[in-house]
Amino acid sequence: MPSPSLSQPPPLPPGKDRHHIVVLEGIHAEMPPFDFPHTIDVHQRTAPSQVVERIKGATIVIACIVPVTPEAMDHAPHLGVLAVMAVGIQWVDKQDCARRGVTVTKCPAGNVDAVTEHFLGLYFASRKRVVQVHNKVTKTNEWLEKGTLTKLWPSGPPMGAGQETLGIMGYGTLGTRLEKLAKAVGFKEVLISERKNSKATRPGRVSFEETLRRATVVAICLPKEHDTIDLLSEAELRSMRKEALIINVARGGIVNEHALATALKEGWIAGAATDVLETEPAGLGTSPLIPDVAKGEEEVPNLTISSHIAWFTQSTIKNYQRLLKEGVEGWVNGTLQLDEDKVHKVVVVHNGTVWN
Known part of the structure; x- marks a missing residue:
């Protein structure tokens, strides 16, 4: 008592x-x-x-x-x-x-169950380019004229879950739940990232740098703290595989938005999806990831955004x-x-x- x-x-x-x-x-x-x-x-x-x-x-x-x-x-x-x-x-x-x-x-x-389920939704939407395909079908006649939209993947067919190596950054309640879901879905391998700049790698973990080099999907699941702001910026994005995806269901600002926009425009990585942005609520011109195309700003390709709604169940x-x-x-x-x-x-x- x-x-x-x-x-x-x-x-x-x-x-x-x-x-x-x-x-x-x-x-x-x-x-x-x-x-x-x-x-x-x-x-x-x-x-x-x-x-x-x-x-x-x-x-x-x-x-x-x-x-x-x-x-x-x-x-x-x-x-x-x-x-x-x-x-x-x-x-x-x-x-x-x-x-x-x-x-x-x-x-x-x-919100753990809801957010990890949303991660899977964003993963499939990003790898399958669901939003881009929807926009082509509903806003153009390209499918009708060409007979296929598979050329939306210029490098060839996308990976399936059984080929993916998932790198989880943040192994708290959210990360551990995500690991279970990813294995149930059939991801080939799951890597648990060590903290950035850590001098030692704990048993069962992989160094931050190796996670970025090996992962085909990087899941951001960690809190936004002073040492996780800009956790992924230009140097980290350039070190990733060209077929890699970044899925952020944590907080905006952990992935540098300017660097991510550049990475997607220049093809350093294959795609990204995020439920969170540095400035919220967001709209046209409030983020490098949401350019105002009507004002001549360049669109960010291969990006899926949801409105901080992963928790909502x-x-x-x-x-x-x-x-x-x-x-x-x-x-x-x-x-x-x-x-x-x-x-x-x-x-x-x-x-x-x-x-x-």
Whole structure:
């Protein structure tokens, strides 16, 4: 049992008889019912410039992608918990939250099945050039006139799964699940990449450089941190096989977008697919991967983009709602700290300590 000092419910602000919840991005999913006295403001979307005004009276803030910065928290004196309805929380300043005594929770592994399944969809779409074929059929008469669209693969027929060597970058919950799916689909070989610039290679892993040299499909499954930004840039892309694909289901900015656009235009690699971009939401001209062709910008070939939607399944929504509820109600009830050395799995920061 946790000690009383660790398990006491947090006090309400002076003069208040209930908590006030502010939801910054209700557009993504419905909120679960919370079983404690509260008021709630649900904003479907929030621009960064609106955060300060919206959270200033909150004890509980629920966010997803829009950052709640230290500067914004300066104007929210009663904030006790920042609950992130997502897995990735790279925008959270954990040390600052610990200093303030603000608890941070997230939804660990809530989207793993959905994201790894989406990886397979992007892989097949990229290798089979599904989007390009669809566009040819629906926007031109090329199939009708030529009788075949196999010339969309100028180097010859594409690989099948049984010929592919998958290189997984990021071997956490997502990467381990992806390994199982890839083997079930029939990938010939799966390589687990060691960290970039690592001085030693752990058993069962392959060096970062060798993974890039050998893989015909590179899966990006790791968090966006200071040491993974631009993990793949020009030098790395040039070292890859010409028939290789890159599939990114992690975060934008891990693969340098300028370098990837150049690699695809100049044929350093065969193709790429990404569910994430450095600037989101995205549109024409917001990324080197999304040129505005109407303004004379060159199209990026052999690229498939989905709109950060890999997580979106019925099971993920249920998982997020459950984990969000556990985190918020655990904070309100003072039960997130299980003992001196253990906290609930949703906890990132609690009681002035960064737990993960």
